[in-house]
Amino acid sequence: MRGLKGSCELQRKRIEIEGIVQGVGFRPFVFQIAQLHGVRGWVCNDSRGVVVEAEAASGPLESFLSDLRGKTPPLAEITRFDVTDCTARGAQRFVIRDSVEGTHRTARITPDTHVCEACLKELFNPADRRYHYPFINCTHCGPRFSIVTGIPYDRVKTTMVDFPMCAACRDEYQDPNSRRFHAQPNACPVCGPQVRLLSAQGQGLPDMDDPVAATIDLLRQGRIVAIKGLGGFHLAVHACHSDAVAELRRRKARDEKPFALMVRDLEAARKLVRIDAAEETLLISTARPIVLLDQIPGHGLSPLVAPHNRSFGVMLPYTPLHHLLLEKFDALVMTSANISDEPIVYRNDDAPRRLCGIADAYLVHDRRIHTRTDDSIVRVLAGRPMMVRRSRGYVPRAVSLSHAQPAVLALGAELKDTLCLTQGDRAFLSQHIGDLKNHEVYRALEQSAAHLEEILATRPAVLAHDLHPDYLSTHYAQQRDELPRMAVQHHHAHLASCLADNGVDAPAIGVIFDGIGLGPEGTIWGGEFLVGDFEDFLRAGHLACLPMPGGDAATREPRRMALSALRHAYGEDIPSLIHDDGFTDQERRLLQQMVARKLNSPLTSSCGRLFDAVAALAGVRQVVSYEGQAALEFEQAVERGDETAAYHFEIQNEGNLLICDPAPLIRQVVEDVRAGRDPAWISLRFHNGLxxxxxxxxxxIRLQTGLGRVALSGGVFQNRILTEKTSGLLEDEGFDVLLHRQVPPNDGGLSLGQAVIAGRRFGKKST
Ligand SMILES: [Zn+2]
Ligand SMILES: [Zn+2]
Structure with a gap:
């Protein structure tokens, strides 16, 4: 009898749920399962997440709780699920209550998401009231991070506050059985945002009843149109139209750096690039990143889309507006609308001023972008995705840390900057901010820091920055002098970033190969073997140092590094090469003297610069027009990856350091060049040797330390051939190999490493 009584008796539970549970249709989901199981009570958003009070007999209540845990909406992600008993009150029905604003804000905001299948169907259904409406969305899709101004996530805390809903939209918004129930960006042609086409001068064009159709016409004619998207403007041109692509390059002053493509669908993409299963999954994921893919010969696009490059950066349409445009094209060039190193343009009033002389027209809309967010870039490596740029579609998703730590705001270094703010055991990286070389990017850093602190309601206890005193990120830390700050060595941060990325909090060997970073004693590092953890590190070895004749100029001119490498391998008696490096005899003499007299020729162990040297010696590239170009083209020179023949480094002991000297390798390269070997041959042997x-x-190092775990980090490990070969060899030797997954191996992932190091050190200091 007791059991029977227990099962009929009303029980009431309070359920507190945290994670990504706002703006993903969580409350209607709760409402619907409450109806299903005859549960009464309420659900509401608060600043931590979602709170439910549910009342029913124990049987239905258990089923309700089980569905609540196990059947969450597609975009939701639960990180805390707490159930407590409370006193039954005899509730009569189940309701969705208004949001309450608390002081503790831990509610997560979702990333911007690709328009869902259900919305797409409506978009192309002539009978639907949102037929061809470029801003269709629902609780399962649409803009989020880029339009959020604060939390809790509600319409008034988004830029949709500008658009009062019409009666029809409000009905959907209030109907728990609608896909648009509490869809904050809900809108329709009657009440929502609209597109407009503006002239090159930024003036409205008369008689424009279909701006999208007019844009399609302009693109077909080979014009350049600036198109406002989700996180900012793109500059678009017809990808088959070589004159248009050439004109875009000329106006943007961008010589060779590849342009990204937006391709109509998978079928159209398969005509341009090879796509394997992992790559397909990425292309059609809700994040819709740019995926780097190998070109198919005879693809038919303008060769100027990606000159001297064997891959294309391809993304599929991700907003309804993109779908409308791409209905009429196989592929459009869609490159971020910015001028050289400035951040992407994202405001209507800014676009005609900053893109003056570049765009022939502007397709704008009146939904404000609050936080500009570039397209993310991913490539598949060793069968799994590896981030190259983590931004739209991924931000502000958290990286889980193995332990809770003090709140740290980490500022990154200089190139590809991102921020990282930690909160408990979660690390939140910002969107891609850019190369911190001018005031505009610095302003973007300030805004991003303020926005991250606002949406996470977290004030940092400590700031982490690079050792380099002249970086603008370091300058920012110094400006906020009310907070303690910690300098973190660049390559140590890479190592920690790779460990944290893999959820490992233990010592490891770090192979950190990148362009350039400041070492502890003022030297320039970049080909490092470290041993360390979140707290500290030792340098166990490095690539032999080479002089960089002319300093930064050697980064722009791989041929300078080639001269430097030749001198290193042959001394005074430099052999003449077959390739024309473009230097006059006098220039070559001058550079050799600079190196000999150690004038403006800083030493570096950088692996990026060694790549440059060998790429130039092999005749692949003498002068670059964008960062990393020589190494990229040298990697792509490899045609068959399965051979194991390799060039040799000499490993020397210098005190406690293992030095990898490339002198024998350089001499082998020279012999092969003389013997008429092609770059494919030389590149493959170089990759194998490395x-x-x-x-x-x-x-x-394992013999000395007993460590069996290796973390591979630094921008060089975006190189697929090197990374796959290296991890294969290390695994054959029995090592546990860690590669980056959630954050990029390049400096875009650096802030995560800075944050965990500063968190660990600061935590120790304050206990
Ligand atoms: Zn949808
Ligand atoms: Zn409406």
Missing amino acids: AQVIAEVCCR
């Missing part, structure tokens, strides 16, 4: 020396040095 992978082998990494494995060899790691084995020696």
Whole structure:
């Protein structure tokens, strides 16, 4: 009898749920399962997440709780689920209550998401009231992070506050059985945002009843149109129209850096690039990143889309507006609308001024973008996705840390900057901010820091920055002098970033290969073997140092590094090469003297610069027009990856350091060039040689330290051939190999490493 009584008796539970539970249709989901199981009570959003009070007999209540845990909406992600008993009150029905604003804000905001299948169907259904409406969305899709101004996530805390809903939209918004129940960006042609086409001068064009159709006409004619998207403007041109692509390059002053493509659908993409299963999954994921894919010969697009490059950066349409435009094209060039190093343009009033002389017209809309967000870039490597740029579609999703730590705001370094703010055991990286080389990007950093602190309601306890005193990110930390700050060495931050990315909080060998970063004693590092953890590190070895004749100029001119490498391998007696490096005899003499007299020729162990040297020696590239170009083209020179023949480094002991000297390798390259070997041959042997020396040095470090775990980080490990070969060799030797997954191996992931190091050190200091 007791059991029977228990099962009929009303029980009431309070359920507190945290994670990504706002703006993803969570409350209607709760409402619907409450109806299903005959549960009464209420649900509401608060600043931590969602709170439910549910009342029913124990049987239905258990079923309700089980569905609540197990059947969450597609975009939701639960990080805390707490159930407590309370006193039954005899509730009569189940309701959705208004949001309450608390002081503790831990509610997560979702990333911007690709328009869902249900919305797409309506978009192309002539009978639907949102037929061809470019801003169709629902609780499962649409803009989020880019339009949020604060939390809790509600319409008034988004830029949709500008658009009062019409009666029809309000009905959907209030109907728990509608897909648009509490869809904050809900809108329709009657009440919502509208597109407009503006002239090159930014003036409205007369008699424009279909701005999208007019834009399609302009693009077909080979014009350049600036199109406002989700996180900012793109500059668009017809990808088959070589004159248009050439004109875009000329006006943007962008010589060779590849342009991204937006392609109509998978079928159209398969005519341009090879796509494997993992790549397909990425292309059609809700984040809709740019995926780097190998071109198919005879693809038919303008060769100027990606000159000297064997891959294309491809994304599928991700907003309803993109779908409308791409209905009429196989592929459009869609490159971020910015001028050289400035951040992407994202405001209507700014666009005609900043893009003056570049765009022939502007397709704008009146939904404000609150936070500009560039397209993300991903490539598949060793069968899994690797971030190259983590931004739209991923931000502000958190990286889980193995332990809670003090709140740290980490500021990154200089290139590809991102921020990272930690809150408990979660790390939130900002969107891609850019290269911190001018005031505009610095302003973007300030705004992003303020916005992250606002939406997470977290004030940092400590700031983390790079050792380099002249970076603008360091300057920002110094400006906020009310907060303590910690300088973190660049390559140590890379190591920690890779560990945190893999949820590992233990010592490891770090192979950190990148362009350039400041070492502890003022030298320039970039080809490092470290041993360390979140707290500290030691340098166990590095690539031999080469002079960089002319300093920064050597980064722009791989041929300078080639001269430097030749001098390193042959001394005074430099052999003449077959390739024309473009230097006059006098210039070459001058550079050799600079190196000999150690004038403006800082030493670096950078692997990026070694790549440059060998790429130039192999005749692949003498002068670059964008960062990393020589190494990228050298990697792409490899045609067959399965051979194992390799060039050799000499490993020397210098005190406690293992030095990998490329002198024998350089001499082998010269012999092969003389023997008429092609770049494919030279590149493959170089990659093999580098992978082998990494494995060899790691084995020696394991003998000394007993460490069997290797983290591969730094921008060089975006190189697929090197990374796959290196991790293969290391795994054959029995190592546990960690590669980056959630954040990029390049400096875009650096802030995560800075944040965990500063968190650990600061936590120790304050206990
Ligand atoms: Zn939808
Ligand atoms: Zn409406």
